Amino acid sequence: MQIQVGIVGAGPAGLMLSHLLHQRGVESVVLDTRTREEIEGTIRAGVLEQSSVDLMVDTGIGERVKRLGMVHHGIELRFGGRGHRIDFADLTGGRGVTIYPQHEVLKDLIAQRLADGGDIRFGVSDVQVEGITGDRPRIRFTQDGAEQQLDCALVAGCDGSRTTTRFLIPSPNPRQDHFRQYPFAWFGILAEAPPSSEELIYAHHRNGFALISTRSATVQRHYLQVDPNDSVEDWSDDRIWSELHTRVAGAEIKEGPIFSKSVLHFRSFVCEPMQHGRLFLAGDAAHTVPPTGAKGMNLAIADVHVLSRAMAEFFANSDRTALDAYTATALPRIWRAQHFSWWMTSMLHRMPEATGFDLHRQLAELDTVTRSRAGRTLLAENYVGTPFD
Structure with a gap:
């Protein structure tokens, strides 16, 4: 043919x-x-x-x-127990x-x-x-x-x-x-639950990164930074929810039956x-x-x-x-x-060799990005993407 x-x-x-x-x-x-x-x-x-x-x-x-x-017209960066919204629509001329x-x-x-x-x-x-x-x-x-x-x-x-x-x-x-191979993985779950947030939450914590995402009105997708050698069997449902609540401190996480678990390497x-x-x-x-x-x-x-x-x-x-x-x-x-x-x-993940200096530097970087309109614009423009042409 x-x-x-x-x-x-x-x-x-x-x-x-x-x-x-x-x-x-x-x-x-x-x-x-x-x-x-x-x-x-x-x-x-x-x-x-x-x-x-x-x-x-x-x-x-x-x-x-x-x-x-x-x-979605924004995301939330959460660190130090506080949320900071990145308003895509305002920063990119209405794009999302x-x-x-x-x-x-x-x-x-x-x-x-x-x-x-x-x-x-x-x-x-x-x-x-x-x-x-x-x-x-x-x-x-x-x-x-x-x-x-x-x-x-x-x-x-x-x-x-x-x-x-x-x-x-x-x-x-x-x-x-x-x-480049990264020295950590994401542990992902699908859970039967209502959305925890109207927009995605990217959370920095000394225990590691967490992402509160969504799939639909009844199914939610969440991620935790874990050791790349971790397996599904290492994480019980109780441990998953406890760690999500810890890392996304101050934000409400709505729980529900977990029906899928996976490990994603970086x-x-x-x-x-x-x-x-x-x-x-x-x-x-x-x-x-x-x-x-x-x-x-x-x-x-x-x-x-x-x-x-x-x-x-x-x-x-x-x-x-x-x-x-x-x-x-x-x-x-x-x-x-x-x-x-x-x-x-x-900026958001804890590296295995991280010291107190590294954690404080990350917090300072996040503060710089969220406090400055120029920093928020840089993140927003890259996240929503530039036009193909």
């Missing part, structure tokens, strides 16, 4: 790329080793920047996010973020691609990409026991943090991997360049960020916003200028997001 773009991975990057290419008259095939049920059923949190929501609305997949998403889980974004994209006649191959195996430095790369895979092949003009590696496509770019030349990663020959990486295949800054899914969407336009220009005019500039165009936003995520993480 011959196709313009072969896309490996049906996550936010791959599905959004296929959707945007279709709108520009470019056809694609999306491959994923997971079934549709696995993709739509993997529960993941999601905070969408203003530009991500605007893009969904503008391209016809925004009905559910506008109806079901929860718009929308709480809308990643799996709901995937449901929207899958439904729209199938309604548009898009080709998504779920549950394939033995995916191999070949010939990316030639004029006609190939993707070999097995579907329903039969070996198949896609002959592509271009290939997009959107296969997430467990990517195989990234390693098709030779290392260490030209591929350079920039990596890392930062950037692959440079994000392209080689006719292979182009997007999303977690090219970079990952700590969840503190809520940038992961938004970076994936921003990547393919750039990439879809470059690919469309290539097919419309045989012009590789934008394609060749893809990495240089996408990387500045990625590194800004890396800095913001690192800054939020380092």
Whole structure:
């Protein structure tokens, strides 16, 4: 089968790329080793920047996010037993973020691609990409026991943090991997309870960081900083609620039955360049960020916003200028997001080797940020995200 773009991975990057290419008259095939049920059923949190929501609305997949998403115009930084609100609307000209889980974004994209006649191959195996430095790369895979092949003009590696496509770019030349592992993890829970706060609470405490988040009117998502070696069995329900109350001192935390527990490890990663020959990486295949800054899914969407336009220009005019500039165009936003995520993480989390000096320095930094309009604006502008264009 011959196709313009072969896309490996049906996550936010791959599905959004296929959707945007279709709108520009470019056809694609999306491959994923997971079934549709696995993709739509993997529960993941999601905070969408203003530009991500605007893009969904503008391209016809925004009905559910506008109806079901929860718009937040601020967050609370809590330290020293007091809360300090960061007013996004006031500081960014009315912009905000929308709480809308990643799996709901995937449901929207899958439904729209199938309604548009898009080709998504779920549950394939033995995916191999070949010939990316030639004029006609190939993707070999097995579907329903039969070996198949896609002959592509271009290939997009959107296969997430467990990517195989990234390693098709030779290392260490030209591929350079920039990596940092953080010495702590997040312990996440889902609980049946009403919201504890109208907006997210980011809490600094000498015991460690805590995040009071939300999922819906009846289900809440909360996180605690823990040792990376901790397991689900180490944390009883009573211990979880006790520690949340301690770390978010002075704010009401509404309890309820906990029905999900997980441990999320922290890392930062950037692959440079994000392209080689006719292979182009997007999303977690090219970079990952700590969840503190809520940038992961938004970076994936921003990547393919750039990439879809470059690919469309290539097919419309045989012009590789934008394609060749893809990495240089996408990387500045990625590194800004890396800095913001690192800054939020380092300002709010207790490092294992932290001394009294370090804790007081963090409190002084938080006080400086919340006391100064310039500091609050810096945080707000980065959190809601800059426009894609």
